[in-house]
Amino acid sequence: MTDMAQPQHWRAWLLSDRPASRRQARLGRAYAGWQRFTTNKLAMVGLAIVLGLVLVAAFANVIAPYSPVEGGDLRTERLLPPSAAHLFGTDDQARDIFSRVVYGSRITLFVVVLVAIIAAPIGLVVGTVAGYAGGYLDAILMRITDIFLAFPKLILALAFVAALGPGIENAVIAIAITSWPPYARIARAETLTIRSSEYISAVKLMGASPWRIVLRHIMPLCVSSLIIRVTLDMAGIILTAAGLGFLGLGAQPPLPEWGAMIASGRRFVLDQWWVAAAPGAAIFIVSLGFNLLGDGLRDTLDPKASDQ
Amino acid sequence: MTDALAVNNLTIYFEDFAAVDDVSFNVSAGSSFGLVGESGSGKSTVLRAIVGLAPSSGGEILLDGKPLATPRSKAFYRHVQMVFQDPYGSLHPRQTVDRTLAEPLAIHGIGDGERRIARALDEVGLGKGFRFRYPHQLSGGQRQRVAIARALLLEPKVLLLDEPTSALDASVQAEVLNLLEQLRRERQLTYVLVSHDLAVVTHMCERLLVMQKGQAVEELSAQALAARQIGTAYTRDLMAASTGFKRE
Amino acid sequence: MGESHATDARLSKPLLEVEDLRVSFPSRNGPVEAVRGVSFTLGRERLGIVGESGSGKSQTGRAIMGLTPPHARITARRLAFAGTDLMQLSARERRSFRGERIAMILQDPKYSLNPVMTIGQQITETLRAHSNVTRAVARDRALDMLEAVQIRDPARIFGLYPHEVSGGMGQRAMIAMMLIADPELLIADEPTSALDVTVQLQVLAILDRLVSERGMGLIFISHDLRLVSSFCDRVLVMYRGRIVEEVAANRLNDATHPYTRGLINCLPKIGEDRHPLPVLDRRPEWAE
Numbered sequence: 001m002t003d004m005a006q007p008q009h010w011r012a013w014l015l016s017d018r019p020a021s022r023r024q025a026r027l028g029r030a031y032a033g034w035q036r037f038t039t040n041k042l043a044m045v046g047l048a049i050v051l052g053l054v055l056v057a058a059f060a061n062v063i064a065p066y067s068p069v070e071g072g073d074l075r076t077e078r079l080l081p082p083s084a085a086h087l088f089g090t091d092d093q094a095r096d097i098f099s100r101v102v103y104g105s106r107i108t109l110f111v112v113v114l115v116a117i118i119a120a121p122i123g124l125v126v127g128t129v130a131g132y133a134g135g136y137l138d139a140i141l142m143r144i145t146d147i148f149l150a151f152p153k154l155i156l157a158l159a160f161v162a163a164l165g166p167g168i169e170n171a172v173i174a175i176a177i178t179s180w181p182p183y184a185r186i187a188r189a190e191t192l193t194i195r196s197s198e199y200i201s202a203v204k205l206m207g208a209s210p211w212r213i214v215l216r217h218i219m220p221l222c223v224s225s226l227i228i229r230v231t232l233d234m235a236g237i238i239l240t241a242a243g244l245g246f247l248g249l250g251a252q253p254p255l256p257e258w259g260a261m262i263a264s265g266r267r268f269v270l271d272q273w274w275v276a277a278a279p280g281a282a283i284f285i286v287s288l289g290f291n292l293l294g295d296g297l298r299d300t301l302d303p304k305a306s307d308q
Numbered sequence: 309m310t311d312a313l314a315v316n317n318l319t320i321y322f323e324d325f326a327a328v329d330d331v332s333f334n335v336s337a338g339s340s341f342g343l344v345g346e347s348g349s350g351k352s353t354v355l356r357a358i359v360g361l362a363p364s365s366g367g368e369i370l371l372d373g374k375p376l377a378t379p380r381s382k383a384f385y386r387h388v389q390m391v392f393q394d395p396y397g398s399l400h401p402r403q404t405v406d407r408t409l410a411e412p413l414a415i416h417g418i419g420d421g422e423r424r425i426a427r428a429l430d431e432v433g434l435g436k437g438f439r440f441r442y443p444h445q446l447s448g449g450q451r452q453r454v455a456i457a458r459a460l461l462l463e464p465k466v467l468l469l470d471e472p473t474s475a476l477d478a479s480v481q482a483e484v485l486n487l488l489e490q491l492r493r494e495r496q497l498t499y500v501l502v503s504h505d506l507a508v509v510t511h512m513c514e515r516l517l518v519m520q521k522g523q524a525v526e527e528l529s530a531q532a533l534a535a536r537q538i539g540t541a542y543t544r545d546l547m548a549a550s551t552g553f554k555r556e
Numbered sequence: 557m558g559e560s561h562a563t564d565a566r567l568s569k570p571l572l573e574v575e576d577l578r579v580s581f582p583s584r585n586g587p588v589e590a591v592r593g594v595s596f597t598l599g600r601e602r603l604g605i606v607g608e609s610g611s612g613k614s615q616t617g618r619a620i621m622g623l624t625p626p627h628a629r630i631t632a633r634r635l636a637f638a639g640t641d642l643m644q645l646s647a648r649e650r651r652s653f654r655g656e657r658i659a660m661i662l663q664d665p666k667y668s669l670n671p672v673m674t675i676g677q678q679i680t681e682t683l684r685a686h687s688n689v690t691r692a693v694a695r696d697r698a699l700d701m702l703e704a705v706q707i708r709d710p711a712r713i714f715g716l717y718p719h720e721v722s723g724g725m726g727q728r729a730m731i732a733m734m735l736i737a738d739p740e741l742l743i744a745d746e747p748t749s750a751l752d753v754t755v756q757l758q759v760l761a762i763l764d765r766l767v768s769e770r771g772m773g774l775i776f777i778s779h780d781l782r783l784v785s786s787f788c789d790r791v792l793v794m795y796r797g798r799i800v801e802e803v804a805a806n807r808l809n810d811a812t813h814p815y816t817r818g819l820i821n822c823l824p825k826i827g828e829d830r831h832p833l834p835v836l837d838r839r840p841e842w843a844e
Binding site: 017018019020021022024025029197198199201202203204205206207208212216217220221 | 359361382384385386389390392393394397398399400401402404406411412415416436437438440441442445455458462
């Protein structure tokens, strides 16, 4: 009886209309958001894929049966088709493709997380400051943003990598540098509507400094649309990283980066299709997962929807 | 004796358009002054100019006889506070009542937040149960009470009220008006109330200024208005309109 | 003798019959009833529906008009317009009623006029949708209609976009658009609440004249008890989805229900010195 009542009790506590503490208010809000999120089945699929990626990356050494960089016997184990011993077959260096795809998830996650950590805050700060300050500062910051937006992303990233030298870290920096401008645009647009609202006027009348208003009152409202946009961009980031890897400017051999793996499989794509297909499918599934998750987050975090 | 607030020949231009044109009035300490007019009369712009949200192009604003610095100082905001019209727009949608009320205290480095917030909520008739709610969990009247509590936390002497009840239901309006009157009595506050509703202004204020298209039409006392001692046709029109529809 | 009897019958037959109208919206915690068993009949008269926000007054108007959001559930023992049961009609038949025989004016012309069409286009569009007239005839009738709502320079307003006119002018254009198809019933939901008080009375005077000239039935929905009682013949007071009282508009001071009395008393009045104002003491039994 009490076992049955317990979950009911927690639900009521979380969804209470009169929370009794800061913690309850915050948890209640999060729980309401989670409830909205779970009603979206596709978003749950996306979340499952992304969680799967994280788990695979975390336990790569447990999951992968072989070493991702050291191959077997080059005379007998090159380009073997998928079998029980080698789930996805082997590549031209006689390496187990399944193990390489599993370890490759670490590189993908590394790229995605680092780009998000670098690019999103830059975009957020540039956008909110430009939007709130207005005038010259706005003009200067937004023209810089425009310059970055004027180049195709991959070409600009290529130029940066060419200047910095090939390698996974430089690829991350290059992608980050090229992906913040849209975030700045979004943050600025949101800031412009928030800036003129009465609750910002009210805080101004409390005597708050512009920095305090931007940091504590405007930024939190821009964050949710930025999270949505970043999540939706993840697929693009993975593809750009893969593209750089494919062109030989990203991760260097023998690192098991998915793009580079497709590049090396290209030569055998007609006879040994599995060499390119496995990393290709991995890129496809993870990109799809991030897109579904982003769509679900948009429904959950949309400030207009969540205030109802 | 100097007035708590004096506005002399205030003029505000937006581009080429005179939103407020040569408006003057004085508010003595502890009294309640009303600004009445229809939309576009410039009545709200006057309030926004006093607190520095709208730029003034000419004239002067005196607080206790002293001209105001632009931008307004932090001390000014402890002396003058404002309550906005739209209770749905004046509270941050992602902040609990607690956060909203803690903000002015944090900005001015006032300690003892726990007790002050609890007392402020008590004073506006909201109990502890409301402290950790988000704005979407409150009704319009409750939100306006939170906005009033926020304005009072800095213990101002002058409170500017910009159509504080026009978005509320009639019965809730009565509750909020009663609360405002009670607070004024208890704290000896000076009010400047902006409204389009003559009945609300005469109920709340001793003196009022009627405005139209940015200009002052006439200043009169609430008693004079009630006794129909009206000097201008426009005020008479407003007065007639406030009694309802008449079939010819 | 026989003829006068027939006229009597036509006059006495109600334009609108509403019996036990209910509108409910699904929510996470089960359905929420916005309108809970509203019944009234309407002849060719001016009926006011008054209530505070959440009283269900607007949802009542929308349900009659057939503009309830699709996820809501409407039930009624009877909802008949001029003898036709509206609940039995298909969506298509319902649409042909709308605009032609029942019209609705909403609160803010800014949101109910199409921003990318000129006012003239919108009025002629409405007319041509319901009757088979040529473009030239439609234009003439639109200009006449704009003149009827006392727009001084109809030809100029005809070519303007909604954002180019003031709120009062926009609301007059809206009235012109709604009345051009000569509906028999007009539902006005807070038609003047977005307008300044002085403009409000002008717009009401226009509405009043048109309604009596054309012999329309009018349902005037508003939160403003004083305004409604000065404009209508009869007033229904709604509270939490129910009608708590019906009063003749000129006998408002004889209202007996404590909610109605409370609504009248809580308004400040010029020349009255009541401090503090009496407030409503809401009783749960009013909602029963």
